[in-house]
Amino acid sequence: MSETRDSRTLPEGPARLSTRDADFNQRLDALLDWESVSSVEVQQRVDEILQGVRSRGDEALLEYTRRFDRLDAPDMTALTLETARLRQAFEGLEQTEREALATAERRIRDYHHRQRSDSWSWRDEDGTLLGQQVTPLDRVGVYVPGGKAAYPSSVLMNVVPARVAGVAEIVMVVPTPDGVINELVLAAAHVAGVDRVVTVGGAQAVAALAYGTESVPRVDKIVGPGNIYVATAKRAVFGLVGIDMIAGPSEILIVSDGGTDPDWLAMDLFSQAEHDEDAQSILISWDRAHLDAVEASMARLLPTMERRDIIAASLGRRGALIEVASEAEAIELANRVAPEHLELSVETPEAMVGQIRHAGAIFMGRYTAEVLGDYCAGPNHVLPTSGSARFSSPLGVQDFQKRSSLIQCSPKGASRLGRVASVLARGESLTAHARSAENRIGEDED
Amino acid sequence: MSETRDSRTLPEGPARLSTRDADFNQRLDALLDWESVSSVEVQQRVDEILQGVRSRGDEALLEYTRRFDRLDAPDMTALTLETARLRQAFEGLEQTEREALATAERRIRDYHHRQRSDSWSWRDEDGTLLGQQVTPLDRVGVYVPGGKAAYPSSVLMNVVPARVAGVAEIVMVVPTPDGVINELVLAAAHVAGVDRVVTVGGAQAVAALAYGTESVPRVDKIVGPGNIYVATAKRAVFGLVGIDMIAGPSEILIVSDGGTDPDWLAMDLFSQAEHDEDAQSILISWDRAHLDAVEASMARLLPTMERRDIIAASLGRRGALIEVASEAEAIELANRVAPEHLELSVETPEAMVGQIRHAGAIFMGRYTAEVLGDYCAGPNHVLPTSGSARFSSPLGVQDFQKRSSLIQCSPKGASRLGRVASVLARGESLTAHARSAENRIGEDED
Numbered sequence: 098m099s100e101t102r103d104s105r106t107l108p109e110g111p112a113r114l115s116t117r118d119a120d121f122n123q124r125l126d127a128l129l130d131w132e133s134v135s136s137v138e139v140q141q142r143v144d145e146i147l148q149g150v151r152s153r154g155d156e157a158l159l160e161y162t163r164r165f166d167r168l169d170a171p172d173m174t175a176l177t178l179e180t181a182r183l184r185q186a187f188e189g190l191e192q193t194e195r196e197a198l199a200t201a202e203r204r205i206r207d208y209h210h211r212q213r214s215d216s217w218s219w220r221d222e223d224g225t226l227l228g229q230q231v232t233p234l235d236r237v238g239v240y241v242p243g244g245k246a247a248y249p250s251s252v253l254m255n256v257v258p259a260r261v262a263g264v265a266e267i268v269m270v271v272p273t274p275d276g277v278i279n280e281l282v283l284a285a286a287h288v289a290g291v292d293r294v295v296t297v298g299g300a301q302a303v304a305a306l307a308y309g310t311e312s313v314p315r316v317d318k319i320v321g322p323g324n325i326y327v328a329t330a331k332r333a334v335f336g337l338v339g340i341d342m343i344a345g346p347s348e349i350l351i352v353s354d355g356g357t358d359p360d361w362l363a364m365d366l367f368s369q370a371e372h373d374e375d376a377q378s379i380l381i382s383w384d385r386a387h388l389d390a391v392e393a394s395m396a397r398l399l400p401t402m403e404r405r406d407i408i409a410a411s412l413g414r415r416g417a418l419i420e421v422a423s424e425a426e427a428i429e430l431a432n433r434v435a436p437e438h439l440e441l442s443v444e445t446p447e448a449m450v451g452q453i454r455h456a457g458a459i460f461m462g463r464y465t466a467e468v469l470g471d472y473c474a475g476p477n478h479v480l481p482t483s484g485s486a487r488f489s490s491p492l493g494v495q496d497f498q499k500r501s502s503l504i505q506c507s508p509k510g511a512s513r514l515g516r517v518a519s520v521l522a523r524g525e526s527l528t529a530h531a532r533s534a535e536n537r538i539g540e541d542e543d
Numbered sequence: 544m545s546e547t548r549d550s551r552t553l554p555e556g557p558a559r560l561s562t563r564d565a566d567f568n569q570r571l572d573a574l575l576d577w578e579s580v581s582s583v584e585v586q587q588r589v590d591e592i593l594q595g596v597r598s599r600g601d602e603a604l605l606e607y608t609r610r611f612d613r614l615d616a617p618d619m620t621a622l623t624l625e626t627a628r629l630r631q632a633f634e635g636l637e638q639t640e641r642e643a644l645a646t647a648e649r650r651i652r653d654y655h656h657r658q659r660s661d662s663w664s665w666r667d668e669d670g671t672l673l674g675q676q677v678t679p680l681d682r683v684g685v686y687v688p689g690g691k692a693a694y695p696s697s698v699l700m701n702v703v704p705a706r707v708a709g710v711a712e713i714v715m716v717v718p719t720p721d722g723v724i725n726e727l728v729l730a731a732a733h734v735a736g737v738d739r740v741v742t743v744g745g746a747q748a749v750a751a752l753a754y755g756t757e758s759v760p761r762v763d764k765i766v767g768p769g770n771i772y773v774a775t776a777k778r779a780v781f782g783l784v785g786i787d788m789i790a791g792p793s794e795i796l797i798v799s800d801g802g803t804d805p806d807w808l809a810m811d812l813f814s815q816a817e818h819d820e821d822a823q824s825i826l827i828s829w830d831r832a833h834l835d836a837v838e839a840s841m842a843r844l845l846p847t848m849e850r851r852d853i854i855a856a857s858l859g860r861r862g863a864l865i866e867v868a869s870e871a872e873a874i875e876l877a878n879r880v881a882p883e884h885l886e887l888s889v890e891t892p893e894a895m896v897g898q899i900r901h902a903g904a905i906f907m908g909r910y911t912a913e914v915l916g917d918y919c920a921g922p923n924h925v926l927p928t929s930g931s932a933r934f935s936s937p938l939g940v941q942d943f944q945k946r947s948s949l950i951q952c953s954p955k956g957a958s959r960l961g962r963v964a965s966v967l968a969r970g971e972s973l974t975a976h977a978r979s980a981e982n983r984i985g986e987d988e989d
Contacts, residue, residue: 197966208673211665217657226907227654227921232900234934248971281970317934336789339934343782361982367975403974439947446951453947454678461672461951464983468976469952472964475673476948488680488763488785490946500936501885501899502922505892505907506915518918520643524727525694528849529813530914536807537910 110395110409111366111378111416113388116426128377128417129434131345131483135329143300143329150304155311161301166243166274168296173312178283178294186283194281201473202253202288208475209261212494218503225510228503233263234339236314237497238306239291240321240331241282243272243298249285250471254478254492255321256289262497267291268316270306272298298323303330307338320479320492341492345483346375346415349467350436350456352427353391354443355384357463363394365440368468370411371404377415379434381427388418428452435486438467455486511537556841556855557812557824557862559834562872574823574863575880577791577929581775589746589775596750601757607747612689612720614742619758624729624740632729640727647919648699648734654921655707658940664949671956674949679709680785682760683943684752685737686767686777687728689718689744695731696917700924700938701767702735708943713737714762716752718744744769746776753780766925766938787938791929792821792861795913796882796902798873799837800889801830803909809840811886814914816857817850823861825880827873834864874898881932884913901932957983 114124135143149157155173162168162176170176187195218228237259241252252269259267269286271279273296286294295313297305303323309315318339319331331340349369353362366378382388395412399405421427428449431439435455443449446461453459457480460467471478479492506514515534522530560570581589595603601619608614608622616622633641664674685701687693698715705713715732717725719742732740741759743751749769755761764785765777777786795815799808812824828834841858845851867873874895877885881901889895892907899905903926906913917924925938952960961980968976 193966194970197963197970200963201967211663212675219657225920229658229922229937230896230899230905235900250967250971336929336931339931358982361979364975364979364982368973368979371973371975403972408975450676450949453676454681455945456947458948458950459676461949464954464957465950465952466957466961466964466979466983468968468979469957469960469964469983470948470950471976472967472980473960474671474950474952476675476950480948481945483782485782485785486945486947488945491675491948493946495941499901499932499934500939501902501932502904502916502926502937503896503907504904504911504916504920504922506911506920508910511910511912511915514915514919515912517643517646518912518915520639521647521696521918522914524640524643525696526849527814527817529810529817529854530917533807533810533814533912533914534918536804536810537912537915 110392111412111418113392113418115420116422116430128415129484131375135325139325139329143326143333146300147304147330147333150301150310151308158297158301158305158310158313161299162297165299165301166272168273168276173295176296177312178296180287180292183283183287183291183294186280187287189280190284194284197473198249198253198285198288201250202257204473204475205253205257205477206261209258209477209494212258213261214495214498214500221510223510223513224507225514226503226505229500230503231498231500233265234259234317234497234499235264236266236268236316237264238316238319239267239269240302240319240323240327241269241271242323243274243279247271247279247282249281250478251322252282252285252291253289256286256291258477258492258494259497260290262494264497266314268306268314269294270297270302272296272302300326300330303327303334307334318497320496341479341496342481342485342489344479346377347372348377348436348482349438349440350379350381350431350434351440351442352431352449353380353382353384353387354424355382355387356444357442359387359390359394360398361463362391362442363398365466366395366412366416367398367402367408369438370408370416371402374407374410374414376411378412379417379419379436381419381421381430383421383423383427385420388420392418424449431456435484437480437482437486438470440465440467457481457486457491506537508539512539556838557858557864559838559864561866562868562876574861575930581771585771585775589772589779592746593750593776593779596747596756597754604743604747604751604756604759607745608743611745611747612718614719614722619741622742623758624742626733626738629729629733629737629740632726633733635726636730640730643919644695644699644731644734647696648703650919650921651699651703651923652707655704655923655940658704659707660941660944660946667956669956669959670953671960672949672951675946676949677944677946679711680705680763680943680945681710682712682714682762683710684762684765685713685715686748686765686769686773687715687717688769689720689725693717693725693728695727696924697768698728698731698737699735702732702737704923704938704940705943706736708940710943712760714752714760715740716743716748718742718748744773746772749773749776749780753784764943766942787925787942788927788931788935790925792823793818794823794825794882794928795884795886796825796827796877796880797886797888798877798895799826799828799830799833800870801828801833802890803888805833805836805840806844807909807912808837808888809844811912812841812858812862813844813848813854815884816854816862817848820853820856820860822857824858825863825865825882827865827867827876829867829869829873831866834866838864870895877902881930883926883928883932884916886911886913903927903932903937952983954985958985
């Protein structure tokens with residue numbers, strides 16, 4: 098977007114749209130449009146860094162950390178924090194913070210425990226066993242951004258599901274530019290149960306986790322948010338290791354029946370907009386006067402916000418208040434947007450939720466502020482963005498467990514299945530397949 | 544690899560390795576090494592095709608089909624097959640083939656039914672509801688390769704889980720170069736429950752499914768195997784739509800205790816090797832005489848195989864017979880390789896399977912030929928390759944369902960959670976977050 102829009106502290110505010118407008122579909126599509134593209138230059142720099150760490154290991158890691166984080170470490174030991182240091186960070190916090198972290202961790206753990214899959218198997222009528230064996234990943238790497246986007250809540254949300262899944266070792270990487278360490282982040286790592294922290298970041302940290310170095314063990318999956326270099330590096334190593342989704346800007350879509358305090362809704366919209374200037378806040382209602390009231394609340398409250406410049410830029414660029422003809426139209430629109438966060442700020446959300454087909458997380462009722470889900474309600478705050486809730490899910494224990502299919506044929510089962518497989522394999526002209534099956538055909542049909 | 548190796552019909556056969564060899568680790572790593580890289584040229588051609596279909600829709604689709612498949616269709620109707628045509632293909636088959644397809648479909652459906660997730664929720668001590676709502680994807684695209692790699696079994700394995708998940712519409716694309724249609728593939732589409740078939744392929748088919756055209760509806764996820772153009776296109780549209788894994792060459796690793804007929808094991812290894820020259824077949828045993836016997840069986844049986852050239856090339860290039868010191872070492876090696884297919888051809892596989900941490904599918908006991916899983920045992924044959932079983936799973940119903948988190952706070956719950964969220968949000972300097980939470984704080988602690 099243009100500089101001129103960025104530099105204004107108070108743009109015109111969120112767009113006002115109505116589904117009755119002739120150009121509604123076009124305007125909505127333009128607002129929703131988001132494509133994350135890494136420039137060729139970013140790609141090349143990331144490729145170089147990946148190659149450097151892959152071939153030169155710790156030496157390259159130290160060199161890039163010196164260059165990009167202005168942190169001159171003699172060796173990797175100086176960049177590694179053991180669990181005692183994490184505990185120390187936790188113990189150095191105020192009691193209210195320690196309690197808040199512990200409460201959040203406990204609730205997140207309780208919720209995610211219910212997502213665990215167990216192995217199962219059964220025997221068919223021929224005595225053949227069929228099933229699936231569920232196992233945790235061996236080792237996981239969690240990326241945590243440094244600087245202003247260093248969120249302890251993000252540490253909990255990425256680490257706790259891995260721990261609940263039974264992952265044996267969790268390595269966290271977090272850049273500490275100029276050596277500045279965020280104690281809250283380390284405290285969250287302690288509470289979540291991280292095994293060790295390496296204070297490196299960027300594409301070089303992703304490379305270290307994907308390929309392994311002398312000091313950083315190679316992991317099986319890398320999760321956690323990061324800037325464009327981190328995202329590009331994760332995409333590049335995908336396949337060699339697993340990765341979580343590549344997140345776009347954060348979004349909220351609120352459906353209001355007009356009965357929620359406009360000041361509450363204004364603040365809920367602000368809470369999303371304050372993330373960054375590309376974040377998206379949309380309110381939908383069939384009550385035009387209510388939309389007017391929320392707009393007035395936003396105008397009144399904006400000057401009182403510490404992050405008002407970011408909020409104003411985000412709302413002016415990607416925010417919208419949308420008038421619809423009916424509740425049914427609101428639901429249809431929510432399904433079309435497939436938002437990361439969906440607030441159903443209505444009297445009876447139970448009647449509406451079953452009609453929602455696509456959303457990362459659904460916040461039901463006037464009391465359920467989306468931010469409660471960001472921190473401590475229990476469900477994960479790592480959610481599909483940019484409409485990808487059409488086909489993907491919140492981060493969960495499922496991301497840290499995997500399945501192996503199990504088959505154990507009885508002689509009779511092998512014989513029966515062998516006859517079927519033989520026909521199909523010959524239909525595909527795969528005769529070694531057919532003969533392998535035929536070897537096990539016996540006297541099953543007598 | 545070099546032309547000279549390819550052109551020999553009988554290379555030296557699979558490598559013989561022993562874990563006692565000084566260079567064992569290096570040799571094994573070299574055998575396992577596989578990296579799928581799209582050349583810059585392929586990337587550029589794919590980008591062009593994607594852009595063409597995105598901007599010009601059906602017109603581009605018809606043009607690319609003319610150029611790449613030598614198929615001159617006047618319009619998209621001529622490239623669309625409705626369900627009546629699929630039924631006709633099924634009815635035109637021999638009875639044994641019809642029965643084999645129906646049996647396979649029934650067993651695959653039965654197995655996958657057990658993978659379905661249900662929505663759940665509970666209320667905590669404050670009356671706050673927490674849960675997850677499980678919904679199917681709206682529309683899925685299934686890619687089926689044309690020509691010699693057109694496998695009806697692959698149609699069943701990709702479509703049935705989507706159907707079981709409750710996907711409302713399944714669109715299949717399959718190229719028909721020179722207009723040649725594979726009736727078995729269409730019959731499988733009928734049995735599996737495909738809603739319509741479009742006879743286009745390559746990157747242009749992926750583009751049509753990802754972006755939608757006038758005649759091809761945009762889907763939410765694209766699954767199914769394809770050549771390097773298809774794989775490159777799938778990678779490019781990932782994010783806009785979901786995709787399944789990008790598969791590498793097929794692999795089998797067999798652990799034998801020496802008690803299985805060497806001719807059976809030879810054919811099991813051949814069945815993997817006959818797929819293509821990059822396929823990998825490995826046998827591990829602690830019984831050297833048994834390895835010798837299997838090697839002799841392979842030499843004797845190879846000349847009788849219809850696809851002996853491919854088998855010989857594959858075995859010579861990537862096959863191995865590995866002698867280990869013990870059963871424990873065999874298990875360790877299997878976990879290190881994390882094979883797509885693992886055959887435990889031993890007397891008591893039940894005692895071994897719990898120690899297997901990484902494998903796509905595990906075939907237990909002498910009677911369980913891997914090929915039975917390819918066609919009709921029930922579990923999916925789309926499995927993680929190239930060691931990715933360390934972090935990923937067989938294709939399943941899970942790939943066609945998604946979760947939305949549910950939170951519905953009671954006033955008391957919102958108040959309690961609001962206090963925790965406020966502390967954490969202020970720790971992250973996100974004051975709109977804090978104030979949104981604080982709006983819901985009431986008199987919870989009295």
